[in-house]
Amino acid sequence: MAISAATKAATDALAVNRAPVSVGAQEVHRWMQSFTWDFEKNRTKYSTKYKMANDTKEQFKLIAKEYARMESVKDERQFGSLQDVLTRVDAANRVHPKWNESMKVISNFLEVGEYNAIAATGMLWDSATAPEQKNGYLGQVLDEIRHTNQCGYINYYFAKQGQDAAGHNDARRTRAIGPLWKGMKRVFSDGFISGDAVECSINLQLVGEACFTNPLIVAVTEWASANGDEMTPTVFLSIETDELRHMANGYQTVVSIANDAAASKYLNTDLNNAFWTQQKYFTPVLGMMFEYGSHFKVEPWVKTWNRWVYEDWGGIWIGRLGKYGVQSPASLRDAKKDAYWAHHDLFMIAYALWPTGFFRLSLPTAEEAEWYEANYPGWYDMYGKVYDEWRARGCEDPNSGFLPLQWFIENNHPIYIDRVSQVPFCPSYCKGASSLRVLEFNGKKHSFSDQWGERMWLSEPERYECQNIFEQYEGRELSDVIAEGHGLRSDGKTLISQPHTNKNGKLWTLDDIKKINCVFNDPLKAL
Amino acid sequence: MSIEVSGGRRGLTDPVLSAEIMAAIPDQPLETQRKMNYFMTPRGKRINEYEVLCCYTQPTPDWIPGGLDWGDWTQKFHGGRPSWSNESTEMRCSDWLKHRDPAFRWHALYVKDKAEEWRYTDRFLKAYSADGHVRSMDPVWRDEVLGDYLGAFGFSEYGLFNSHSSVVRDCLGDTLRMSSAMIGLDKVDNAQMIQMERTFLAKLVPGFPESTDIPKNEWTKGAIFKGSREVVQQIWQETYDWNEILFSGHMVYDPLFGQFVRREFFARLSSYYGDSLTPFFINQMQLYFSQTKGITTDMFHTCLAADEQFGAYNTRLMHAWADKWLPRTLTALKDFMGIFSKIPEIKGVSDKPAIEAALHRVFDDWKHDFADPIGYQVNTAVLIKTVLSGLK
Ligand SMILES: [Fe+2]
Ligand SMILES: [Fe+2]
Numbered sequence: 001m002a003i004s005a006a007t008k009a010a011t012d013a014l015a016v017n018r019a020p021v022s023v024g025a026q027e028v029h030r031w032m033q034s035f036t037w038d039f040e041k042n043r044t045k046y047s048t049k050y051k052m053a054n055d056t057k058e059q060f061k062l063i064a065k066e067y068a069r070m071e072s073v074k075d076e077r078q079f080g081s082l083q084d085v086l087t088r089v090d091a092a093n094r095v096h097p098k099w100n101e102s103m104k105v106i107s108n109f110l111e112v113g114e115y116n117a118i119a120a121t122g123m124l125w126d127s128a129t130a131p132e133q134k135n136g137y138l139g140q141v142l143d144e145i146r147h148t149n150q151c152g153y154i155n156y157y158f159a160k161q162g163q164d165a166a167g168h169n170d171a172r173r174t175r176a177i178g179p180l181w182k183g184m185k186r187v188f189s190d191g192f193i194s195g196d197a198v199e200c201s202i203n204l205q206l207v208g209e210a211c212f213t214n215p216l217i218v219a220v221t222e223w224a225s226a227n228g229d230e231m232t233p234t235v236f237l238s239i240e241t242d243e244l245r246h247m248a249n250g251y252q253t254v255v256s257i258a259n260d261a262a263a264s265k266y267l268n269t270d271l272n273n274a275f276w277t278q279q280k281y282f283t284p285v286l287g288m289m290f291e292y293g294s295h296f297k298v299e300p301w302v303k304t305w306n307r308w309v310y311e312d313w314g315g316i317w318i319g320r321l322g323k324y325g326v327q328s329p330a331s332l333r334d335a336k337k338d339a340y341w342a343h344h345d346l347f348m349i350a351y352a353l354w355p356t357g358f359f360r361l362s363l364p365t366a367e368e369a370e371w372y373e374a375n376y377p378g379w380y381d382m383y384g385k386v387y388d389e390w391r392a393r394g395c396e397d398p399n400s401g402f403l404p405l406q407w408f409i410e411n412n413h414p415i416y417i418d419r420v421s422q423v424p425f426c427p428s429y430c431k432g433a434s435s436l437r438v439l440e441f442n443g444k445k446h447s448f449s450d451q452w453g454e455r456m457w458l459s460e461p462e463r464y465e466c467q468n469i470f471e472q473y474e475g476r477e478l479s480d481v482i483a484e485g486h487g488l489r490s491d492g493k494t495l496i497s498q499p500h501t502n503k504n505g506k507l508w509t510l511d512d513i514k515k516i517n518c519v520f521n522d523p524l525k526a527l
Numbered sequence: 528m529s530i531e532v533s534g535g536r537r538g539l540t541d542p543v544l545s546a547e548i549m550a551a552i553p554d555q556p557l558e559t560q561r562k563m564n565y566f567m568t569p570r571g572k573r574i575n576e577y578e579v580l581c582c583y584t585q586p587t588p589d590w591i592p593g594g595l596d597w598g599d600w601t602q603k604f605h606g607g608r609p610s611w612s613n614e615s616t617e618m619r620c621s622d623w624l625k626h627r628d629p630a631f632r633w634h635a636l637y638v639k640d641k642a643e644e645w646r647y648t649d650r651f652l653k654a655y656s657a658d659g660h661v662r663s664m665d666p667v668w669r670d671e672v673l674g675d676y677l678g679a680f681g682f683s684e685y686g687l688f689n690s691h692s693s694v695v696r697d698c699l700g701d702t703l704r705m706s707s708a709m710i711g712l713d714k715v716d717n718a719q720m721i722q723m724e725r726t727f728l729a730k731l732v733p734g735f736p737e738s739t740d741i742p743k744n745e746w747t748k749g750a751i752f753k754g755s756r757e758v759v760q761q762i763w764q765e766t767y768d769w770n771e772i773l774f775s776g777h778m779v780y781d782p783l784f785g786q787f788v789r790r791e792f793f794a795r796l797s798s799y800y801g802d803s804l805t806p807f808f809i810n811q812m813q814l815y816f817s818q819t820k821g822i823t824t825d826m827f828h829t830c831l832a833a834d835e836q837f838g839a840y841n842t843r844l845m846h847a848w849a850d851k852w853l854p855r856t857l858t859a860l861k862d863f864m865g866i867f868s869k870i871p872e873i874k875g876v877s878d879k880p881a882i883e884a885a886l887h888r889v890f891d892d893w894k895h896d897f898a899d900p901i902g903y904q905v906n907t908a909v910l911i912k913t914v915l916s917g918l919k
Contacts, residue, residue: 011659011662012733013661013731013732013733014659014661014662014731018657018659019656019657020653020654020656020657021652021653021656021657021727021730021731022649022652022653022656022727023652023723023726023727023730027723027726028719028722028723028726031722031726031737031738031739032719034739034740034743035681035682035685035718035722035739036685036689037682037743037746037747038747039747039760039764041760041764041765042760042764043764045693045696045764045767046693046696063716063719064641064712064713064715064716064719065641065642065644065645065648065716065719065720066645067638068637068638068639068640068641068642068644068645069638069641069642069645069646071634071638071642072635072638072639072641072642073642075635075638075639079635089539091539093552094538094539094545094548094549094552095538095548095552096538096548096551096552097551097552097553098551111584112584112586115584115585115586115701116586118695118704118705118708119695119696119697119704120696121695122691122692122693122694122695122696122704122708123692123693123696125689125692125695126689126692126693126696134689134692135715138711138712138715141695141708142634142638142708142712145633145634145705145708145709146634146635146638148580148581148584148634148705149580149581149633149634149635152563152579152580152581152584153580155563156563156576156579156580159561159562159563160561160562160563162556163552163553163556163557164553164556164557164558165556165557165558165559165560165561166557166558166560168563169558169560169561169562169563169564169565170563170564170565170566172564172583172584172595173566173583173595176595176596176597181596182598182601183601185586185596185600185601186601186602189586189601189610190600190601190602190603190610191601191602193610193611193696194600194602194603194604194608194609194610195602195604195605196605222535225535225537225538225539226532226536226537226538226544227538227548228537228538228539228544228545228548229538229539230537230539277602295530295547295548295551296530296531296532296538296544297530297531297532298531298532298533299531299533367530368530371529371530371531422601460605462603462606462607463602463603463604463605463607464601464602464603465599465603465607466598466599466600466601466602467598467599472597472598486566489557489558489560490558490559490560501551503551503552503553503554507557
């Protein structure tokens with residue numbers, strides 16, 4: 001054994017360099033691209049019509065350990081703030097009740113998006129061939145686990161510390177009852193994970209993250225803070241620091257397919273579909289959460305939307321991808337119209353169906369009505385006066401026997417569900433662009449509210465077969481549906497959902513609902 | 528006052544906003560049940576933070592056992608394949624959300640541990656280099672074994688890492704998904720640590736090749752890793768059932784081949800060749816191995832084999848999978864025996880009796896920890912004899 005030679009080699013080396021030496025993350029990362037090897041069956045398990053280039057690089061050049069270090073530093077800061085100063089000042093009990101309710105939905109629904117993004121980026125990690133690109137997606141897989149846990153932490157924190165734990169403490173079980181859930185699953189769940197892998201990346205990263213993450217995660221912190229909530233900014237801004245990596249992943253995905261012939265054929269169609277898919281839900285739901293789910297307003301949703309979605313994303317972000325043949329989606333114009341009225345239309349329906357929620361909703365106050373009218377002229381004549389009527393009929397009072405849903409029935413304004421987006425709409429009473437289209441396929445009727453979704457369905461009806469809540473609940477009595485979905489508080493009789501956040505108002509019980517004997521109908525059957 | 532507030536005024540600190548908010552807050556909390564996920568069955572006595580933050584985040588309908596949602600998927604794959612489905616695995620389970628990481632690590636706890644390992648690694652490397660420790664390393668061991676074969680083993684870890692991608696996509700539960708991503712990340716960490724060691728050596732020993740070329744050539748064309756390369760490729764790319772991927776990788780191949788290579792070859796022999804550097808890295812990999820073992824034995828033994836409704840069926844299926852993957856793993860080990868002819872023999876350390884004893888430790892551990900709990904019959908002596916036939 002040549003120990004002497006070994007000693008000599010290393011001794012010589014030490015003569016050259018005696019300083020303490022370590023290895024940086026970048027020095028390891030620069031070999032990443034060579035970690036894979038060719039073999040016959042090396043291919044993805046998830047087909048895509050595009051071909052991702054083998055030499056695709058990533059922008060955030062992390063290795064596993066450095067990733068952990070960076071995230072851990074952020075965690076310390078964030079959880080430190082939450083557990084220390086915010087708890088000491090009793091911050092969860094200094095949040096406006098309306099916003100406390102909104103966070104039941106926002107945090108939990110975002111959690112679903114984060115959670116599905118784990119699976120989505122798992123699929124992309126599989127379908128990418130370049131190790132660096134795989135590594136970028138891997139980082140995102142871990143980030144999305146982080147975000148899932150963080151969103152859960154918000155509900156956990158509000159449940160433990162706040163003024164109304166119901167809904168925060170069981171959103172994962174009760175969220176499936178109401179009219180907003182299935183639409184959320186389309187954009188945040190199935191839209192990310194079921195389809196051509198690149199199409200899913202476009203949904204998740206190019207649209208979901210690059211376009212709606214800004215309004216969702218950044219704007220929400222402004223609304224939160226105005227309404228006394230400092231927990232949400234603490235967590236969401238920490239989430240947002242990871243999102244840059246995700247947008248970069250989306251950008252790299254487009255770069256990786258840019259030279260593939262399929263890109264010039266399909267990319268813009270996929271982008272248009274993805275944009276419409278995401279906006280169809282987010283535009284009304286975010287607008288509704290912000291404006292109707294707050295007391296203090298930051299700015300009209302339409303302004304936020306125009307800035308983030310239309311100008312920043314549709315203009316700058318997509319513009320930057322222009323050199324790869326990416327065009328602004330054709331549906332952007334229609335979306336812009338939706339950004340003005342769609343959230344007002346949706347709130348009306350959501351409020352009418354309030355007993356199926358896992359949160360308390362409230363009608364606009366007089367000063368809010370003024371704010372709506374000032375920012376959305378014509379608001380009062382369409383919505384405000386109906387809310388006055390509902391209030392006069394006692395919609396907030398459990399003894400009134402009145403559910404606003406009855407108003408829709410009495411006035412012959414049926415509520416339908418769009419098959420593709422699963423978003424409810426009322427074609428005979430709305431200011432947004434929804435119009436009723438009904439098609440029959442395999443003996444089943446399907447309603448649609450816009451041409452973009454209808455087109456998606458026409459070309460691939462087998463992808464959009466999901467029954468909607470009216471088909472699911474048809475013939476069943478409302479209190480029965482609520483009880484089955486666990487929509488009750490811990491006393492076993494009071495509803496989690498309520499039609500007001502008035503601290504002196506009476507709370508509705510399951511019996512109050514039962515008395516009304518509201519039975520679900522499938523409006524498609526009447527056609 | 529106006530309800531539109533601008534200029535970043537905060538409801539918590541702005542006295543005017545705050546007064547209005549406080550006036551709206553109920554005098555008493557409206558709900559007394561403050562425990563999130565109160566409805567779930569905890570693994571231990573009470574619901575812990577990991578269970579609060581991870582459990583039931585999976586939004587599957589109730590026709591996938593464990594799910595709380597109803598109905599169909601809102602968008603499916605082209606052609607109508609569902610987002611998630613029971614058909615994605617041959618295993619059956621009465622509750623796909625039952626699995627727990629025995630260490631109850633959610634993301635923050637997982638990265639905190641790894642961040643500490645990274646900081647300590649950095650400090651260790653600095654001390655090791657300043658100390659001139661590398662002088663004691665046998666050059667054959669250093670240049671041939673670490674430069675070439677340790678580097679080649681990194682590809683096994685990297686391939687196994689990639690086998691987790693489709694598991695993370697397809698598996699049917701939240702805790703399963705998070706655990707799979709974490710044990711996957713540990714595998715790429717192993718591959719990166721191997722490259723880190725090689726880069727480190729290249730800094731200390733002029734002429735030591737840092738490039739992955741030689742190890743990659745060994746991995747793809749050499750005889751020593753031929754069997755393992757084939758198994759890794761099969762796990763990574765030929766296996767679609769996500770449970771089979773996890774089972775073949777973590778319940779058969781890695782506890783046998785991975786354990787022999789890491790613990791019985793590199794970690795054990797290195798000290799005899801004056802190498803105290805490699806054990807530093809291998810010990811981290813062994814920590815990950817033991818954490819992973821906790822996770823996958825929970826998946827396969829605690830959840831699937833013990834499932835009241837499907838346990839017997841699952842156990843039979845695990846036997847079939849073991850029958851399929853064990854012979855391939857034996858071939859991998861048999862091929863790996865070729866490495867002993869490449870190193871200077873040390874009596875009682877790298878001669879045949881010592882190798883046989885090392886194989887006994889690995890196979891006995893495997894029998895005890897992986898085969899016996901599912902009643903899988905193995906004759907370790909016969910298996911070891913097969914492996915030893917690869918000794919040149
Ligand atoms: Fe995220
Ligand atoms: Fe993300």
